[in-house]
Amino acid sequence: MQTSVNSWRQVQEELLRRITSRDWPPGELLPTETELAKEFGCARATVNRAMRELAGAGLLDRRRKGGTRVVINPVRKATLDIPVIRAEVEQTGARWHHEVLERKIGKPPVSVATQLALDPEAHAMRLRCVHFANRKPFLYEKRWINLAIVPAIKAVDLTQVSANEWLVQQAPFTHGQVAFSAKNATTSEARALDIAVKSAVFVIDRSTFSGEQIITSVTLTYAPGYTVHSTI
């Protein structure tokens, strides 16, 4: 029994050491929280917090009565930030501005309505914008907004505030989905971003919800060179 490993970070570090050093190889059954607490000379809650986070990271598999095991093929989790577009540009030191290409209100096509989980009769706002970094086209944005949730946006001058930023501040979402992919730029995307047709562009599709109801669905097409960074 060692003494004074009593902060949950220290406990977590030691557990991680035993896993990576293969003291506890994949599949190994770990001691119980109570046993580890005794060994480390700390409270069970401290061990619990350390192990809970490792389980969240995909390294441990915990189940009541079954105990805690080292995961065989860990599914590690990467966390990546989703900032407001303006902040993302300005953080690189560049100047940001945006232009609205299209803004109309009407019934979305059926394909979009199902994607938005909207009543096909419901009205939505269609928006197409280009975001610039240092006056260079940076991002082409195609968006549908559910007016049943955020009717107030009808009165907003979206040439002054981007819909992205307005929505983030005025209609925080409870959860959302994101998808990342690559594709060859279409003619209209190439024109909007001032790039060659068929250039490889990075695409983010994102839908955000307030409870069960969708707020907005957006397709972000980034000019070539864009990279998303993340840590594991």
Add this chain to the structure above:
Amino acid sequence: MQTSVNSWRQVQEELLRRITSRDWPPGELLPTETELAKEFGCARATVNRAMRELAGAGLLDRRRKGGTRVVINPVRKATLDIPVIRAEVEQTGARWHHEVLERKIGKPPVSVATQLALDPEAHAMRLRCVHFANRKPFLYEKRWINLAIVPAIKAVDLTQVSANEWLVQQAPFTHGQVAFSAKNATTSEARALDIAVKSAVFVIDRSTFSGEQIITSVTLTYAPGYTVHSTI
């Protein structure tokens, strides 16, 4: 003072409701943990856990003495899974196999050595593979492995076990970096994936570390159509 909102999930739900409903608009200073605990009729630790997770999600900004505020432009966090390649393919119901195109041991070029943070004199293993889903090329893998960390891999038959899976099991990393991007396929990538040159391909660059030392650095080039999904 309401009664029996005593689980941290209930507390978190209620806090989230007040934020999204703009009861607490962006920038608002929230009551202290002690006050909320009294209001909800639960222990301060319960409120703390609920708020800590919301802060981790980027919705709240917490500081000692300064109190807790609703973040103005929340930088939301997306979490995405990074499974072992074989598992990723098999989860779609497809059969997985892989082929090794190149496997050699030697000094890496200087550019790679700096990228790997390796002594230029250190030896590394160079690996190029293709992963298949239902016998169709799915992923082109270019990898450098730091033999100073995992010398044992020299004796492994990497045509039987993929380096990806072997490393995940035998040399768990403590942390890593990931980058996602899009690019037009080069000639060699197009040949490996059996696609047209200049097709848009999705690229993941990943480096993993054991403490300060790099374990491996890999570039994964996915065949067109590949999408990474995530939730916010």
Add this chain to the structure above:
DNA sequence: TAGTGGTCTAGACCACCCT
């Protein structure tokens, strides 16, 4: 059914940092 993790409590002390 018994053992394990999941959670809550009441209290305490501490670190940080705003005023």
Add this chain to the structure above:
DNA sequence: GGGTGGTCTAGACCACTAC
């Protein structure tokens, strides 16, 4: 200096599930 969040403790009860 004082108020706030960060964390730890010792104990308790509960929920799940492997056996």
